[in-house]
Amino acid sequence: MSKSKVLVLITGSIAAYKACYLVSKLVQSGFLVKIAASTSALKFVGVAALEGLSQNGVAYDSFEEGRAMDHIHLIRWADIVICIPATANFINKLAAGIGDDLLTTIALAHDFTKPFLIAPAMNTQMYLHPATQKSLSQLREYGFEILETASGVLACGEEGVGKLLDPDLIFDEIAKAVPSSDRLTPISKQKRLRVLLTSGGTSEPIDSVRSITNTSSGKTGAAIADVFAEMGFEVDFIGAKNGALPVADCKIIHFSDFNSLRHELFSALDTNDYNAIIHCAAVADFSVTNVTIGGKSLEPKSAKLPSDSDEMIITLKKNPKLISQIKAKSKNKSALLFGFKLSDGLNGDELTLEIEKQIKTNHCDFVIQNDIQEISGDKTMHKYHIFDENAKEQGEYIGAQGVSLAITQIILSRNMQNDFSA
Ligand SMILES: Cc1cc2nc3c(=O)[nH]c(=O)nc-3n(C[C@H](O)[C@H](O)[C@H](O)COP(=O)(O)O)c2cc1C
Structure with a gap:
């Protein structure tokens, strides 16, 4: 029996990473998947991730040597085509019969004997624009x-229609259009890539109601976990009790203070x-060992300490670095x-020395660095830099989503030769 063949076209929308989830689900459910991506789509997701997830090459250049007839071969190969996400640009060009790149040429070569689904994703005004609406009816x-x-x-940040339909519902549309007898058994026996993520800040108790904590909200960790889960990874999330949590399907484990984080992590x-x-928890460098109040020395965590004393002396003890023990x-x-x-305003040689220290003393394979000076109010625009084991910068990425996608691609490309099927 031959497997059903799905051709996935990906265009340059911010929702492009959700196509990775769909591809992963299709492959896990027994479909054969090939991908063609526009050059704009590859600004949002990388070829390595798409190749890893689909277990096939990715077409993106009409004039690539040896692949000049891809636009015909791919569309004839497919039993069904899905464009996810479909940009306003793609929709409007297709309606006008333009074929000036690989994806529009593929779509022009479609013969309408097989289903071709289009899942738009764009800003509400772009979606409601008369040109887009006219193109959709066309x-x-x-x-x-x-x-x-x-x-x-x-x-x-705006609210309204135009958001990509839930990829699980898009999967259902594809599954409805292709008889399930044409699919092979799901590849559930093969293992998915599994990641462990720590996130949020520790809170070191002074007494039963007071603690010393830090400003970590856990939002970055939660956003990274969401991207990984949506990409088909199995995610174990060790998060601070009061920190942000992922919304996607992850195994969640809570920690409160340094000791509980150490216990759960190890x-x-x-x-x-x-x-x-991926260790992004903000871990206390010091924990409270003793509190002296009104001349009395007490253990932390003992009942609520009185507030009428003029002085409270807190003794802190340095904690060991958890990250250095992870390997x-x-x-x-x-x-x-x-x-x-x-970092705080580091650059040039100073920054390189700091990154080298992280790699040597903490045995990191990669260091994700951001600088307080580069952090703006808008969290989605935070800049992150990834350094490899030789302290060489791999690139600069914007927002938790941008850096997460880059991390997924590193993991996928390192595991490509292994027995992986996400
Ligand atoms: C950060 C960013 C996000 C974008 N998101 C969308 C989107 O969701 N939908 C859309 O129609 N265009 C979006 N665009 C604009 C498209 O990327 C642009 O129109 C591009 O030319 C589309 O090319 P393609 O249709 O060949 O992929 C975005 C652009 C940027 C820079």
């Missing part, structure tokens, strides 16, 4: 199946085989370790 008339969009808060590392560990405690010795470094 495409329906031609025989393309235009999927609904969802309403909600868009990536640009037991997860000891029990499970992780392909990568040694890890069951999978080849797991990749990603550490985070928040």
Whole structure:
């Protein structure tokens, strides 16, 4: 029996990473998947991730040597085509019959004997623009199946229609269009890549109601976990009790103080085989060992201390660096370790020295660095830099989503030769 073949076209929308989730789900469900991506789409997701997830090459250049007839071969190969996400640009060009790049040429070569679904994703005004609406009706008339969009808060912060339909619902549309007898058994026996993520800040108790904590909200860690889960990774999330949590499907474990984080982290590392560990929790450098109040010396965590004394002396003891022990405690010795470094105005040689220190003393394979000076109020625009094990900068990425995608691509490309099917 031959597998059903799905051709996934990806265009340059901020929702392009959601196509990765769909591709992963299709492959896991027994479909054969090939991908063609526009050059704009590759600004949002990388070829390595798409190749890893689809287990096939990715077409993106009409004039690539040896692949000049891809636009015909791919469309004839497919039993069904889905464009996810479809930009306003793609929709409007297609309606006008333009074929000036690989994706529009593929779509022009479609013969309408097989289903061709289009899942738009764009800003509300772009979606409601008369040109886009006219193009969508034109495409329906031609025989393309235009999927609904969802309403909600868009990536640009505005609210309204135009949001990409939930990829699980898009999967259902594809599954409906192709008989399940044409699919092979799901590849559930093959393992998915598994990552462990720590996130949020520790809170060191002074007494039963007071603590010393830090400003970490856990939002970056939660956003990274969401991207990984949506990309089809199995995610174990060790997060601060009061920190932000991922909304996607992750296994969630809570910690409160340094000791509980150490316990949860080491037991997860000891029990499970992780392909990568992303350590972005803000860990207390010191914990409270003793509190002296009104001349009396007390253990932290004892009942609420009185507030009528003029002086409270808190003794802090330096904590060991958890990150430096992760590699040694890890069951999978080849797991990749990603550490985070928040610097304050460092650059040039000073920055290189700091990154080298992280790599040598903490045994990190990659360091993700951001600088307080480069952090603006808008969290989605924070700049992150990734350095490899030779302290060489791999690139600059914008926002938690941008850096997460870059991390997924590093993990996918390092595991490509292994027995992986996400
Ligand atoms: C950060 C960013 C996000 C974008 N998101 C969208 C989007 O969601 N939908 C859309 O129609 N265009 C979006 N665009 C604009 C497209 O990328 C642009 O029109 C591009 O030319 C589309 O090329 P393609 O249709 O060949 O992929 C975005 C652009 C940027 C810079």
